[in-house]
Amino acid sequence: MGGPADGGGSGEDRLIARFFRPIAGAGALGLLDDAALLSPPEGCDLVLTKDAVVAGVHFFADDPPASVAKKALRVNLSDLAAKGAAPLGALLAIALPKGTGDAWIEAFAAGLGADAALHGCPILGGDTVATPGPVTITITALGAVPKGGFVPRTGARPGQAILISGTIGDAALGLKLRLGPRDAPFGDLDAGGRSHLLDRYLHPQPRLALAPALRAHAAAAMDVSDGLAGDLAKMLAASGCGGTLDARLVPLSAAAATVTGGRADMLKAALTGGDDYEILACVPQAAVPAFIAAAARAGVPVAVIGETQAGEGLDVIGPDGAPLDLGAGSYSHF
Structure with missing residues (x-):
């Protein structure tokens, strides 16, 4: 999700500079590079999860874009919570149909930024692409859990x-x-x-x-x-x-x-x-x-x-x- 510092260049660079750079966390390096930089807390294991939401499957195409953004982030945060983890940050990949207006993207980015701040999960980067299909949003969330504290799906035993x-x-x-x-x-x-x-x-x-x-x-x-x-x-x-x-x-x-x-x-x-x-x-x-x-x-x-x-x-x-x-x-x- 990197792009020129002045927001010039391609339409993707302009979109990133205008809507997503203002909501990026410190590890995103201003969305000026091809990767983010993250130092996990000492004594912790990394927990990673990825979920996608698709218009017409997980949300309605006419849902408020800020609500769509919040749902996309929160379904991933829910996975971290179930593993006993605290969020460290998230990577966003968003596929937008051609002709998606700036107003929709602006509202989406504002909702995502507000929710990222609310839940302590800074946006670290990602990718923006065009698609002939419906809006598709994929988020990879990264979390931290104290070593040995990960709660698996596989630990149940009879009598619990x-x-x-x-x-x-x-x-x-x-x-x-x-x-x-x-x-x-x-x-x-x-x-x-x-x-x-x-x-x-x-x-x-x-x-x-x-x-x-x-x-x-x-x-x-x-x-x-x-x-x-x-x-x-x-x-x-x-x-x-x-x-x-x-x-x-x-x-x-x-x-x-x-x-x-x-x-x-x-x-x-x-x-x-x-x-x-x-x-x-x-x-x-x-x-x-x-x-x-x-x-x-x-x-x-x-x-x-x-x-x-x-x-x-x-x-x-x-x-x-x-x-x-x-x-x-x-x-x-x-």
């Missing part, structure tokens, strides 16, 4: 508690609301409830504050991007054990509870829909009280929703106490 942060299903229901605002399930929602669901889809909340508690107490963790049930099944399979998820214990917001009440299809959407970006963790039973207390001190609510077990697969208990079949359990791109 399964916990989730925040509330589940808001984003998936927000997407359904966006697609069908007059659909019957949303008829009982007031304006506040509608706004809550729509915002949770548009603006994920990365649980960076939970990272220290995860490092101290969790055996395994991952963020929920593709759906609670499916992502939990992935973590259990990676760890070589099974588990039980009790839908009666899954925390729901007031809006989600209104939509899912008595509606099996909406409950399934909440448990299997993506974009929650909450943190799933498997915690030894003896450490559960300390983990919950540490999370509370960090301002992040967590709830026990099940238990790991010997064997394979995920059993789901429904609202009536009977087994609940959720099918695939999560969103899949392929």
Whole structure:
């Protein structure tokens, strides 16, 4: 993402100089070089993650560009949080259809810069290209975790508690609301409830504050991007054990509870829909009280929703106490 200091040269150089150089962090070297320079904190391991968001897949083409920027950054910060890491910086690659106006880019850059500052994740560089297709944004986030503190997806063992942060299903229901605002399930929602669901889809909340508690107490963790049930099944399979998820214990917001009440299809959407970006963790039973207390001190609510077990697969208990079949359990791109 480097370019001439005066902003001259190609259209890409002008775009970088005008919109992205002002939001770049110190390690970006003013976006005047082909690479950034970063010194990881002493005694820490680097944690790296990359996620892409695509118009028409992860966000609507008419979403506010500042919101698109925030979502692109936050889905990556959520991965760092789940590993117990703190952000160090991010690299941005953005593919823009020809004719994208300066107003869109300016708003995108402003939103990205504000969110990078908010979460302590400076923009270090990247690339800007044109595309005949939809807007595509890829961010590589870099984080640091004290040596030995990385929280893997593979550490769960039978007999551990399964916990989730925040509330589940808001984003998936927000997407359904966006697609069908007059659909019957949303008829009982007031304006506040509608706004809550729509915002949770548009603006994920990365649980960076939970990272220290995860490092101290969790055996395994991952963020929920593709759906609670499916992502939990992935973590259990990676760890070589099974588990039980009790839908009666899954925390729901007031809006989600209104939509899912008595509606099996909406409950399934909440448990299997993506974009929650909450943190799933498997915690030894003896450490559960300390983990919950540490999370509370960090301002992040967590709830026990099940238990790991010997064997394979995920059993789901429904609202009536009977087994609940959720099918695939999560969103899949392929």
